[in-house]
Amino acid sequence: MSALLLFAAGFLCGAALTWMLRRKAGRGARDLIAPPPAPRPIGRPVSVSSAPVPTGSDEEAVVELLRQNRKIEAIKLWREATGLGLAESKAAVEALERRRLIR
Secondary structure (H helix, E strand, C coil), rough: HHHHHHHHHHHHHHHHHHHHHHHHHCHHHHHCCCCCCCCCCCCCCCCCCCCCCCCHHHHHHHHHHHHCCCCHHHHHHHHHHHHCCHHHHHHHHHHHHHCCCCC
């Protein structure tokens, strides 16, 4: 029984403190806590403009894969055709998708 009373007293103190902080600040207690810092980017930024471009037939094959909603295979083909890494290839294929309005 004493554990229950201790729990209830702690709960009531916490509720009273929250109510006082909200009243004093004019906003919710959640707003009093600072937001976590934004995540820092890992690696170097991706630049699509300086990326090598595959031959016309490879690009058309990538476009055809995108039309078939096979984006992962399109990225793999782009990587093989250009020798770029995964992030660069993904950015290039997505840029091609946006440029050609494929969907």
